[in-house]
Amino acid sequence: MKNLNREFNNSVNNLPIKVVQFGEGNFLRAFVDYAFQVLNDEVGFNAGVAVVQPIEKGMVSLLNEQDGLYTLFTKGIKDGAEVQEKILVKNIIKGIDPYKDFKAFLALAKEKELEFVISNTTEAGISFDENDTQEMQPPNSFPGKLTLFLHERFQYFKRSKDSGLTVIPCELINYNADTLKTIILKYISLWGLSGDFKHWVLNACTFHNTLVDRIVPGYPKDDIEEYHGQLNYKDRLIVSAEAFFLWVIEGDAYLKEKLPFHKTDLDVRIVPDMQPYRTRKVRILNGAHTAMVPLGLLYGNETVKDTVDDSFTGTFIHSLIFEEVIPTLEMDKRELEDFAKDVLDRFRNPFIKHQLSSIALNSISKFKVRVLPSLLEYVQLNKRLPLKMVFAFACLIRFYQGQWKGVDLPLNDDAAIIDNFKKLWDLPNLSNTVHQVLGNTYYWDTDLNNVDGLSEAIELAINHLEANGVEEGFTKFVDSYK
Template structure:
């Protein structure tokens, strides 16, 4: 027996108000769940049409289940493991524009359609010079949306009240601004006319966003257990963590229409998402990047083991609270609350997050996620943050390619791998040759965007830590910081 309307007796038909580009795990675990909660706790009374943004996708499978799926939320809640599940009934149907293009366009004719959501991967919001307005459908997501908006504009004769709120969730900076720029570029290229362009700019709103929730996706390893628990088959089960955060640059009209915060969801309507993006990159992503080489060389393999370890866990917590948070401009209380949530997320007993899976491209990651904290700490405090410097030394040691007798499978840009191989080839066991390794790596301006040897005290600190790690091993070296 498969999940569908017949199995789920509480199914409710609602007006279709949301057009969603993307039918994958993240949107169903994040945005669709939020609209489901809005239906339960307010008079929103709306459903979602899921549009398949690429040729191959899952809308057929979704339609087989009448848009229904089971969501499992698993992780630490108030410090204790909790696993809950619920049937989500907010998706009314899925549409494949590659086989149902006219049906896709007709959704623009729905009077109550009001919100455009998307998650088409980081590459989805991009201009494609090959797109044509008459294609059925055009190739790129922005082009598909452009022809849909033009059809809506024409259907309602440019009625200002029939504009839409466009809320992209792609993980790129200024996602809505970039999408709007491409839509205007296409409108001009395709001669959609000044009236349409004016409608797009005056009747529609574009909100930059930041999204955050770990979504492991379909729980393949335990699907037999889930099927037995549910009593029916669900091919669209999705798993995620309890933590969720959606930061939206939004006009007051959107805040009034979608009162997510009032029902207890972690949705922030702000004028500028920049400090929140910086907070996430520096604390969550930065902590990952800081932790990986230290924990892995210590002999640990997963994030959870690392943060729960008495020595390594203490190291990463102090790095976050003592060296990263002091470089950020949001309130200390807000930053420490977020950091506490991050550590709980790292401790999620339901997610096995391998350190090696995070180690990909460690040097570019260090430059974007950790180096800004290092430089800002030096600017504000007048000294080098020793735990972050220790992590940089550990990263250089990691790229030596050995954990005891075990070979480390390094994965990075070819030029960086060559750089590190050449630098380590000159090591002869002396402290002076370690300093030469450090100077060569820190001087690689292509990665760092500057010569880090020019940063006062940094070369000396990193060299000292790398000497310690190389001669004494990670277990003893970490005790010094």
């Protein structure tokens, strides 16, 4: 079987570079590069991508060996049916390692048709490094590299406003573009760059906050022969992803015109404010994930799919989302319910095995961000407790005891949190344990004992858990409120 490259594939490499992309990893290739490939194929967008390796060790050399080509396999569940697709992505024109060829990196800034800067350098990538200098080739940080890149373009095109770039970071932090711009301005000040350059960055360039959503397991090394069996070439950069795709970008009508995704079937939403979409994702998708982990593990499930497929835990999670979480959100109810249905389809994806134990990491902090706001909002709106979220909360607290029915539980959290729970579970009675857990403002940023009836409900739920197990315990817990 021959290796994948443009000679073998008989494809040309003549697209103009419209996108500079910081990052060559699985996510960007399965998400952003795929999206621009769809734009090229369906709208004639004619955009080539130049990929910049953001850290010293990376995959640019392998990408160049395959002339920027790779195969994306998408698999998932849609409306209860399995969907699969494979596509050859061929819009990457070149890959550049700025640690080996800094001049080639700066030369990208001089590309006349360049319009967009995309990045995914991990959540830690958008950070300020006080040790970065203008003379470094390159600076350590991604924002430092981008500052030099923008300065090179500013000088080469003689401050032309038309040469400004549209910067769309995809790192998984809130307000990612705002944060990136703030750090760039900090470097401009630190390095003593001109006021004219600062003005150009602020007025010629635009920075757009984003929300990205797609599960990308990446290179399917355990099943690579099966994947290669569907191809007539050897591809060392195969990437697998779920079928679901959502990209929310803050922008106006002008950005929508520049990026005409509305002319494709891709779910790319250019909106004035992406925060409602972020809240929707955190509360529904992430919230359901977090709520199901202790519940599912105590019940005996191993994976997310096990949990949503089971007649009890699946119904529990479905009801928690539709009856308790969605009513607390301000977006259109139909849109929220459609998103929730997609989430449950994603959880059922047979091609992605999400072990509950592997997503139990930092469950306390996750519960605070993902579930607790829905619980508190529900209480405020309805003047009563959301019993499924409360029971899930009880399961979480019981989970942090560390054992269930003589078996060690997969606690994976800060050592101080685990040690503190051990001490709390050694208290002489359950009421004290629950009171101190709920009163720990380090965990929750507030004293949850002040939520009317919550402490008593958690204690009651844990007692039913201990006496009757998860399913019967939940039934008896709910019955006590009838």
